[in-house]
Amino acid sequence: MLQKLDERVDVIAIFTKEAPMRQSGTKIYRVRWKSREYNVTSFGLHHLERRGSIIHHVFSVSTKTLKFTLVFNSKTLVWMLEEVSDATPYLSC
Amino acid sequence: MQLPISRAEPYIMHIDLNSCFATIEQCANPLLRGKPIGVAAYASPRGCIVAPSIEAKKYGVKTGMTIRDGLALCPKLIIRLPDPPKYRDVHLRFKKIFTEYSDTVIPKSIDEAIIDFSAMAGTGIDLVKIGYEIKRRLKEEISEWMTCNVGIGPNRFLAKTAASLHKPDGLDVITYKNLEEVYSKLALTDLCGINKRYEYRLNVARIFNTTQFLKADADYLKQFVFQSVHADYWYKRLRGYEIDDVNFATKSFGQMYSIKGGASTVEELEPVLYKLIEKAGRRLRRHGSVAHGIHIFTLCKDGYFWHQQRLQDVEMYTTLELYKGMWRVFSKRPQNEKIFKIGVSFYDLEPKEFVQARLFEDTDNFLRLRTLSDTVDKINDEWGEFVVRTGKMLNTEDLVVDRISFGGVKELEDLYLYNQI
Numbered sequence: 001m002l003q004k005l006d007e008r009v010d011v012i013a014i015f016t017k018e019a020p021m022r023q024s025g026t027k028i029y030r031v032r033w034k035s036r037e038y039n040v041t042s043f044g045l046h047h048l049e050r051r052g053s054i055i056h057h058v059f060s061v062s063t064k065t066l067k068f069t070l071v072f073n074s075k076t077l078v079w080m081l082e083e084v085s086d087a088t089p090y091l092s093c
Numbered sequence: 094m095q096l097p098i099s100r101a102e103p104y105i106m107h108i109d110l111n112s113c114f115a116t117i118e119q120c121a122n123p124l125l126r127g128k129p130i131g132v133a134a135y136a137s138p139r140g141c142i143v144a145p146s147i148e149a150k151k152y153g154v155k156t157g158m159t160i161r162d163g164l165a166l167c168p169k170l171i172i173r174l175p176d177p178p179k180y181r182d183v184h185l186r187f188k189k190i191f192t193e194y195s196d197t198v199i200p201k202s203i204d205e206a207i208i209d210f211s212a213m214a215g216t217g218i219d220l221v222k223i224g225y226e227i228k229r230r231l232k233e234e235i236s237e238w239m240t241c242n243v244g245i246g247p248n249r250f251l252a253k254t255a256a257s258l259h260k261p262d263g264l265d266v267i268t269y270k271n272l273e274e275v276y277s278k279l280a281l282t283d284l285c286g287i288n289k290r291y292e293y294r295l296n297v298a299r300i301f302n303t304t305q306f307l308k309a310d311a312d313y314l315k316q317f318v319f320q321s322v323h324a325d326y327w328y329k330r331l332r333g334y335e336i337d338d339v340n341f342a343t344k345s346f347g348q349m350y351s352i353k354g355g356a357s358t359v360e361e362l363e364p365v366l367y368k369l370i371e372k373a374g375r376r377l378r379r380h381g382s383v384a385h386g387i388h389i390f391t392l393c394k395d396g397y398f399w400h401q402q403r404l405q406d407v408e409m410y411t412t413l414e415l416y417k418g419m420w421r422v423f424s425k426r427p428q429n430e431k432i433f434k435i436g437v438s439f440y441d442l443e444p445k446e447f448v449q450a451r452l453f454e455d456t457d458n459f460l461r462l463r464t465l466s467d468t469v470d471k472i473n474d475e476w477g478e479f480v481v482r483t484g485k486m487l488n489t490e491d492l493v494v495d496r497i498s499f500g501g502v503k504e505l506e507d508l509y510l511y512n513q514i
Binding site for chain 2: 002041042043044045048049050051052053058060062065066067069085086088
């Protein structure tokens, strides 16, 4: 299953200094989506994406069963949920 | 020509990310780690798997297979579509790490790079230690799931060969001391650049293994195998002499696209062609060039291939100029053939400052149109790709989507110049 979304969500994250050199130190703890809270159990990847002139920070995080793609707009400081997926094949081939 | 094996010290490091796209997907999604996944170009049974994960490779899934074949070998194969921005960002990050070790970092593709330490020869630098350090830093700074192969050798070819010896996550060094031993364990097709057809030609010349290839005389290779200067190149390359440190200038800008289900009418082909030209044109203009030549190819059903190229009288710069020039060539195609793959490229480049004044046209008018085109490009740079577009490109969001040319280097130059974050 893979679902493309474009929904604003609540995110609890901290920007810690307790991170190895050259790493951002952003930690995401919890996501609230559709009135339900999800505890983030593991952090996947943080990458940057330029959309026009605006830099978006894309965080791939997962709970025990779901993977969320959260996008932080560096201009508006808004968190968006852009993708939810799990580890099952999503293509019907 | 007789040359001994080069005794040059190994100062070239080749780094190759393992199953790059699939590994990056596993880095991003911890739920996919340890599972067989494949990144495929298109979500259809005939879609090509461009990167199987290390786990999928154990089932026999290979790059270039269709999804249908991959699923036949591994029913649990998880298919994901490519996410180019993610891969480009990882590329920029690993390149940034590499440049901390040497000024000379040469990206070979989205997942490969060469670090040249020759300038530090004689300083006691330990490349094996640096290789392990880079492996550790990729894990720390990109993702704990990221692995790479490191190869160290006296030239680029041997460094790449070393990087392919122990996959995944290996580190090997080839020097003049172990070169013959390494070759003795490799098949001819294990050498980068020797495919099945070259293997056949070598076999015909009674060269059946890599050791025989190494021992073959350059004149013999030239006469019986390559019949060209490539014989000298291979003779030197195998012995550890550097002949691959050549940088090729950008000579053309092109795009291609596979049309799902095929297309034959002008109404179907026009939006695809226009978007291809717009994308190629954007790259041409970013490069500050104009083009004189046009090349177009189409692949139809049953493998029928048609292509044509033509030099225009005047240079082309805006998408409209490119499109008009392209249509003059494309209109000569065989009609009613269903096209499944189409590619356009623009060549014979020169700096855009050299504008030929028009004798029978209003020069000021087309210069105004070029300024307008530059302005539209600036708006799209600021607000996002295709925010301002022509009517021909309406409803083309799902056509000619963003893709990474696998193994391409030219695209990376665009990436460094215009997408640095």
